[in-house]
Amino acid sequence: MSFSWPVRVYWEDTDAGGIVFYANYLKFFERARTEWLRELGIGQQALRDEVGGMFIVSATQVQYHRPARLDDLLLVTARVLEAGRASLTIEQRALLHPPDEGMPPLLLCEGTIRIGWVDVRSLRPQRIPAPVLEALQGRA
Amino acid sequence: MSFSWPVRVYWEDTDAGGIVFYANYLKFFERARTEWLRELGIGQQALRDEVGGMFIVSATQVQYHRPARLDDLLLVTARVLEAGRASLTIEQRALLHPPDEGMPPLLLCEGTIRIGWVDVRSLRPQRIPAPVLEALQGRA
Amino acid sequence: MSFSWPVRVYWEDTDAGGIVFYANYLKFFERARTEWLRELGIGQQALRDEVGGMFIVSATQVQYHRPARLDDLLLVTARVLEAGRASLTIEQRALLHPPDEGMPPLLLCEGTIRIGWVDVRSLRPQRIPAPVLEALQGRA
């Protein structure tokens, strides 16, 4: 099972092609990852203050299949693909919420995001705190 | 009574000062205006397709009182301050949703946004469609 | 005399209206302010490291006259309108660089940005460091 988060397309997300600017799907993906962590009891600002660490993105890979437009409602999913000691690979999708009840959601884009855990000050890689890893692996 | 919309602060919204980048409040304000219009039955993409017109921002004025940070939950309000035939002035506020139930929300920033109605192709000013104006003035 | 900085319009700056998204002029204004400070020998990252302070925007006010489009070349100006001990008001304009040599630049938008000096950690207002104020006032 993957986590899913609704994202509405506003003017700020679009470009002169009339569609969502492709770089913005990375923002949508991150909103979904953040809400997923929050649902698992993991607050990033709190972790930063208490543990002195934070997640940092080390690689992204995205395929764009169909464009989204102003006012579209997307569903953005997140699930753990691989979990190591210092980094995680998350699989994510953006789907168009179907206007009609009976229709399936349409895949707009999909990708994988690799995130590592680093010390806030030095930005050096560190082990992901155990409670974070345990909470996430319940989702693998 | 003013309309109110929740906005969560993500990494994308912050800057190296550790706070929300001030230009992004204009995005938050617009999300609230869009959802307010949607609640009133006004879809901007639909209006564009059907009437060939769109709202365009002609002036903004914002005062920043207190910063917001990563993971903060904001409430963004919108209400009509002035309504003319071709333009509207909307008053908007961003409040910090209080962490404790008993506390009042904290004012982070406030401003006024003047929006005009223009033809999509020529970008020339036009009269705001009557149904839009009527729906909005019910909120004045 | 005011400082002037060229800004090119890319896809990232536009929205589905086919024009530059209005909030992005605040970014263009800031790029010009930053380059202007740099020209005066003021590096913001260096100041942050050495003095522990930074500029923070406390108020913005912008009027939008004409839209800019993809590939347009803008000239963004900055000059001191008012200088106090703890805050400055900067007047800024975005002009369309004329395609023809003989034509004057076209005013796209203009506004004033008030910036204050704060302690990096507490975000409390402080006096603007004397060398910064002196460098800027040579431009008033």
Place this chain on the structure above:
Amino acid sequence: MSFSWPVRVYWEDTDAGGIVFYANYLKFFERARTEWLRELGIGQQALRDEVGGMFIVSATQVQYHRPARLDDLLLVTARVLEAGRASLTIEQRALLHPPDEGMPPLLLCEGTIRIGWVDVRSLRPQRIPAPVLEALQGRA
């Protein structure tokens, strides 16, 4: 030989981690691609008006090696990796411009961007206009 374009890091590009927000490298890459096309005599707004087509990004893949910070000066490169009839794969890098003359630039991030040519209205894939392909292949 690859094309190279300078990009300065401003407040707008950073996040609360104190570094450039990773999604923004896609913007930096696109600025470099746009200036590269412009240098080859290809104006995207002009092509849109005349030919009714535009480039659209169909896949991105980026590895992040080292972070950039406020005020850093980057060099962003672009070169054709593969050229087909309807799509191109561009290899891009962001390098930190060395503060000292004698030092080599430091690789910050690198990736490949696949772009396709589509009809502006239908967003359907089309053959890349011959003059565009010829101009670009001189760079392969």
